[in-house]
Amino acid sequence: MKIFCIGRNYSDHAKELNNPVPSSPIIFMKPATALLKEGDPFFIPDFSSNIHYELEIVLQICKNGKSVEPAFASGYYDRIGLGIDFTARDLQDKLKDKGHPWELAKAFDHSAALGKFVNRDGLDMTDIRFRLEKNGILVQEGCTRDLIFDFDFLIGYISRYFTLQKGDLIFTGTPAGVGKVEKGDILEGYIGFQKMLEFKIK
Numbered sequence: 001m002k003i004f005c006i007g008r009n010y011s012d013h014a015k016e017l018n019n020p021v022p023s024s025p026i027i028f029m030k031p032a033t034a035l036l037k038e039g040d041p042f043f044i045p046d047f048s049s050n051i052h053y054e055l056e057i058v059l060q061i062c063k064n065g066k067s068v069e070p071a072f073a074s075g076y077y078d079r080i081g082l083g084i085d086f087t088a089r090d091l092q093d094k095l096k097d098k099g100h101p102w103e104l105a106k107a108f109d110h111s112a113a114l115g116k117f118v119n120r121d122g123l124d125m126t127d128i129r130f131r132l133e134k135n136g137i138l139v140q141e142g143c144t145r146d147l148i149f150d151f152d153f154l155i156g157y158i159s160r161y162f163t164l165q166k167g168d169l170i171f172t173g174t175p176a177g178v179g180k181v182e183k184g185d186i187l188e189g190y191i192g193f194q195k196m197l198e199f200k201i202k
Contacts, residue, residue: 002168003030003112004158005056005085009148009173025149025157028102036110041202044183045108048088051181054174055132055140055189058083059151060117061168065159073155074125076164081117082130082189082196083171086110089180112171115189115197125151130196133188134179142175149173 007026036042044051062078085106092105131141144150149157154170181187181201189197 005171006173012176034112036113050090054085059170068159070152070156073152079117084113140177
């Protein structure tokens with residue numbers, strides 16, 4: 001099982017961190033040890049003093065594929081969910097300044113928090129509204145119509161370089177509104193009115 005993550009896939013998020021809007025997808029990966037399942041708390045690691053939440057739509061791959069044409073990409077995922085890409089922002093800033101990879105800031109243990117999945121049947125993938133509440137207050141909201149690179153394009157692009165396998169996950173990017181977590185925070189994510197994830201920060 002592979003975890004693919006897309007960076008800067010909403011222009012407003014790229015701008016809020018003073019990053020250029022990409023002309024092609026920015027891809028990084030997380031190991032299986034990064035997974036954190038709903039119901040388990042997220043413990044702030046001792047190597048960072050600035051952990052940020054980044055809420056994202058997550059695709060679950062349902063069959064193997066290589067060099068998938070975007071026109072057929074919708075057949076390669078059958079469920080969507082919400083996930084949080086926890087990011088050690090202080091580490092990431094240092095790594096970016098040095099031109100180094102992001103793994104220490106993005107791929108550490110339990111940095112890929114995953115909520116529930118729903119079947120995609122009947123859903124308009126181009127108009128999915130989702131949001132994150134921290135301690136009951138709205139902090140992040142987005143809609144897939146604002147994606148720079150849509151789901152089908154991402155599947156085609158990723159599968160050009162990596163063979164997709166059943167069970168792989170794609171974190172498709174976060175909208176604007178990312179921010180710091182503190183001990184005691186409760187994060188709740190929704191697609192429309194349906195609650196999809198909840199994590200407590202410890």
